[in-house]
Amino acid sequence: xxxxxxxxGASIKRVANDIVDSRKTIAVTGAGISVESxxxxxxxxxGLWSKYDPEEYAHISAFRSDPAKVWQMIKDMMELVLGAExxxxxxxxxxxxxxxxxxxxxxxxxxGLHQRGGSKEVVEFHGSNQWLVCLSCGYRxxxxxxxxxxxxxxxxxxxxxxxxxxxxxxxxIPAEAQKKSFEAARTSDLVLVIGTSAIVYPAAGxxxxxxxxxxxxxxxxxxxxxxxxFVSDYLIQGSAxxxxxxxxEEIRKQSS
Ligand code: NAD
Ligand code: ZN
Numbered sequence: 566x567x568x569x570x571x572x573x574g575a576s577i578k579r580v581a582n583d584i585v586d587s588r589k590t591i592a593v594t595g596a597g598i599s600v601e602s603x604x605x606x607x608x609x610x611x612g613l614w615s616k617y618d619p620e621e622y623a624h625i626s627a628f629r630s631d632p633a634k635v636w637q638m639i640k641d642m643m644e645l646v647l648g649a650e651x652x653x654x655x656x657x658x659x660x661x662x663x664x665x666x667x668x669x670x671x672x673x674x675x676x677g678l679h680q681r682g683g684s685k686e687v688v689e690f691h692g693s694n695q696w697l698v699c700l701s702c703g704y705r706x707x708x709x710x711x712x713x714x715x716x717x718x719x720x721x722x723x724x725x726x727x728x729x730x731x732x733x734x735x736x737x738i739p740a741e742a743q744k745k746s747f748e749a750a751r752t753s754d755l756v757l758v759i760g761t762s763a764i765v766y767p768a769a770g771x772x773x774x775x776x777x778x779x780x781x782x783x784x785x786x787x788x789x790x791x792x793x794x795f796v797s798d799y800l801i802q803g804s805a806x807x808x809x810x811x812x813x814e815e816i817r818k819q820s821s
């Protein structure tokens with residue numbers, strides 16, 4: 566146990582130095598960073614995703630064929646998100662940005678918790694729960710403008726069932742988010758990959774793109790991923806809500 570703690574301490578110092586030395590650092594985050602806010606990720610046992618198989622419910626063909634059924638899952642997810650608060654991991658990333666040490670967060674999450682945690686430069690790679698769109702006529706409105714008791718919400722222009730503006734499996738990534746993310750990956754020299762299983766593409770390709778352009782890649786995750794030992798230079802294993810505040814603390818200590 567003690568040697569594990571020593572090893573963790575050494576990694577915290579190492580990543581703190583890497584962040585301070587870097588000219589441009591970005592964070593790539595996944596569902597794991599919101600687990601400590603009470604929003605379950607896809608892979609862990611229990612919770613929302615044992616009730617709704619993501620392959621079945623989160624595919625665009627499922628939405629097109631039975632939107633009212635998929636709205637049951639969306640409602641449960643939205644209720645979870647409405648009740649969730651940013652956790653110390655979101656807050657630590659916002660702090661790094663304020664310190665001038667983090668240039669952008671590219672997130673696969675649709676929960677808005679980075680922004681609520683104080684981050685300003687956030688690219689939502691898979692869209693956001695905050696908007697609803699009509700797939701038939703393009704109408705948009707804010708999710709907060711309707712009651713979750715009234716699902717499924719309908720388009721006032723054409724009566725189709727509205728869809729949250731998040732990317733379902735089988736849909737393209739929003740062009741602007743993809744352009745910004747790839748550009749950030751190509752021009753950064755340090756990427757913090759936090760709480761993503763790195764198996765959903767093209768998001769999982771962002772660290773690889775950065776690496777090919779000379780960036781250092783550091784993973785913070787509960788467990789190894791396909792990037793570990795291949796794309797990432799090192800993994801700090803553990804929960805993001807513990808590790809990220811420790812990194813901020815270490816940087817403060819070094820600069821005081
Ligand atoms: P994932 O569920 O595939 O993987 C989560 C990863 O985070 C795993 O590797 C797990 O070991 C790690 N993890 C879990 N708890 C952690 C913690 N406390 N600290 C650090 N790491 C932790 O998630 P993904 O890679 O983001 O891919 C799933 C897709 O599902 C994404 O496209 C995302 O848009 C969507 N999704 C979003 C949310 C959300 O918005 N919060 C929630 C579930 C799924
Ligand atoms: Zn419409």
